[in-house]
Amino acid sequence: MDLFAQDTPSKVMLAPGACWLSGFALPCMPVLWSCLAQHLSAHPPRQMMTPMGYPMSVRTSSMGDWGWVGSAAGYGYQAADPANHQPWPAMPEVILQLAATAAQQAGYADFVPDSCLINVYAPGSKMGLHQDKDEQDFTQPIVSVSLGLPATFLFGGARRTDKPVKIPLVHGDVVVWGGASRRFYHGVAPVQPGQHPLIGPQRINLTLRKAR
Ligand SMILES: O=C(O)CCC(=O)C(=O)O
Numbered sequence: 001m002d003l004f005a006q007d008t009p010s011k012v013m014l015a016p017g018a019c020w021l022s023g024f025a026l027p028c029m030p031v032l033w034s035c036l037a038q039h040l041s042a043h044p045p046r047q048m049m050t051p052m053g054y055p056m057s058v059r060t061s062s063m064g065d066w067g068w069v070g071s072a073a074g075y076g077y078q079a080a081d082p083a084n085h086q087p088w089p090a091m092p093e094v095i096l097q098l099a100a101t102a103a104q105q106a107g108y109a110d111f112v113p114d115s116c117l118i119n120v121y122a123p124g125s126k127m128g129l130h131q132d133k134d135e136q137d138f139t140q141p142i143v144s145v146s147l148g149l150p151a152t153f154l155f156g157g158a159r160r161t162d163k164p165v166k167i168p169l170v171h172g173d174v175v176v177w178g179g180a181s182r183r184f185y186h187g188v189a190p191v192q193p194g195q196h197p198l199i200g201p202q203r204i205n206l207t208l209r210k211a212r
């Protein structure tokens with residue numbers, strides 16, 4: 001069975017180089033969630049510190065060669081989990097394939113991420129407007145996968161002051177941005193309380209990137 005076969009996936013352009021693939025991850029969700037749930041029980045997500053000295057609103061864990069880590073020293077990618085000094089676990093095939101096929105749909109061939117950041121949003125958690133700029137190669141896109149509770153994704157422009165569009169993301173949606181919008185500001189409005197039948201009372205987002 002081809003887990004990624006979809007007749008006409010809905011694709012909404014958000015900006016040059018950026019698109020919203022609604023429901024794109026639904027066919028692989030049972031396999032994806034079983035891998036992810038297993039990972040999260042072995043590598044529980046934690047609140048990273050911001051360089052400003054306060055904890056981030058989301059809890060995070062990572063997979064792949066490079067984990068994204070925040071601390072008083074700044075943000076960046078690290079090969080080992082600071083909690084146990086072990087390398088992060090490898091990304092499962094289902095995630096690598098999902099990333100590559102979603103990127104392909106968005107016009108980016110041969111995307112091979114080496115980092116999967118797992119952001120866990122409890123109700124009330126949010127992410128302020130920011131740019132993803134800790135990676136070395138900005139020709140590679142970002143693939144972002146939503147699971148669980150819905151959330152309003154804010155997608156702005158090249159300047160922090162550019163007014164963001166509000167994207168109502170739901171379970172299984174994928175957003176891809178790169179090219180002209182690779183460094184566009186984006187964020188997530190506070191997640192509203194609720195219960196998702198598969199994922200429970202939370203939103204989880206996978207941010208797939210090529211860090212190095
Ligand atoms: O949770 C999201 O939808 C966005 C996550 C994000 O922007 C990031 O991990 O850099």
Ligand SMILES: [Fe+2]
Nearest residue numbers: 130131132186
């Ligand atoms: Fe981001």
